[in-house]
Amino acid sequence: MISMPPSERDLHAYVDHQLDDADRRLVETYLASNPQMAAQVRAWQHDAQQLRAALSGALQQPVNQELDPALIRQRLKHQSRRHLASAAVLLIAVSVGGLSGWQAREMTLPGAPPPMTDAMQAYRLIAQQGILPADYKVSADGDMQGWLDRYFTRANRLPDLSSAGFKPVSGRLLSTEQGPAAMVVYEDQGGHKISFYVRPPGPKNNLLPRGSRSDGELQAEYWSGSGYNYAMVSPSDTPAAQMLKQTAQF
Numbered sequence: 001m002i003s004m005p006p007s008e009r010d011l012h013a014y015v016d017h018q019l020d021d022a023d024r025r026l027v028e029t030y031l032a033s034n035p036q037m038a039a040q041v042r043a044w045q046h047d048a049q050q051l052r053a054a055l056s057g058a059l060q061q062p063v064n065q066e067l068d069p070a071l072i073r074q075r076l077k078h079q080s081r082r083h084l085a086s087a088a089v090l091l092i093a094v095s096v097g098g099l100s101g102w103q104a105r106e107m108t109l110p111g112a113p114p115p116m117t118d119a120m121q122a123y124r125l126i127a128q129q130g131i132l133p134a135d136y137k138v139s140a141d142g143d144m145q146g147w148l149d150r151y152f153t154r155a156n157r158l159p160d161l162s163s164a165g166f167k168p169v170s171g172r173l174l175s176t177e178q179g180p181a182a183m184v185v186y187e188d189q190g191g192h193k194i195s196f197y198v199r200p201p202g203p204k205n206n207l208l209p210r211g212s213r214s215d216g217e218l219q220a221e222y223w224s225g226s227g228y229n230y231a232m233v234s235p236s237d238t239p240a241a242q243m244l245k246q247t248a249q250f
Contacts, residue, residue, distance in 0.1 A: 005030055011037070015044045115208055116222045118176070119197035119231035120215050122183045126172050127193045127233075134170035134185070144168040144184060148198075151180050155198050155228045161186055164243050166194055176200060194240050197231045219244070 002010045002023045013019050014027045031038040125131045136147045145158050151173065158168060166186040174181040181199035201207050207224035214220075219236035221244045222229065234240045 002026060005034075011041055012044065015041060114213060114215070115211060116197065116220050116229065116231040116233075117215070118181070118199065119183070119195070119222070119233050120218050120220055122172070122174065122197060123193075123195045123218060123233040126183060127185050127195055132172060135173045136171040138167075138169050144171060147171055148182060148184065151182060152198055152228065154226050156225050156230060158184060159196060159232065161194065161243075164240070165189060166192075166240070168196075174199075176202075178202060188240075192234075192238055192240050194232060194234045194244065197233065198228050201227070201229050 002019070004026065006014070006027050010019070010023070010027065014024060019027065031041060126134075136144070138144050148155070148158060148171065161167070165188040167188075168184050169187045171182060171184045174183065176199050178200040181197070183198075184196045186194040186196065201224065207227075208222055208229050210221075210223040212219070212221050214236050217235055217237070218233055219241045220231045220233045222231040224230065232244050234244060
């Protein structure tokens, strides 16, 4: 029997229908008296419904067991303790979609994810875990800006971090419900990584004021410009994070 209050792992098991009847009733009783947590669980359930919808339509294909949402959550539990259902939706959509699906929602409703949550999840899955391979890698004559310009002709130029020892090394094309998104990974000679993430604004064309926030072990600096939202993400306990925080404008 689960303990009270239920842990986040218990709540995700509830969302994934992995609890027995007795534990399920305990969780439902707890949620009935905790509206804030109930709202979070409903958001996770919504993500799970999106996942099932993606698999039941024309894009349905056999899904590798490695992409099971519960297994993904176990793999990422030490990296991320929030919004893991969204990561599961990303990976399932990647397995069945063309450009890599990202079922992301912008921050417009109470209880919705904070700014650029998808940028932080992308960093975990691509830069840290290596679960998603790069679409483009910079070779000796490669041009990362040229690759990005194919999809974002009006977006801000890639930040120049060469003075701090960071150079763009790879890119990954993603998609949101509002249109294409992309993440470019920068790396220094010590193997430290910073990501640049660009996406369209969310529903209602919401642009972001310049800001900064942390999520677990990651830090994001975010802003908007030329009709897009941007984020630079790095581990929060590195010199790279301090460099990003001190940079006033990219």
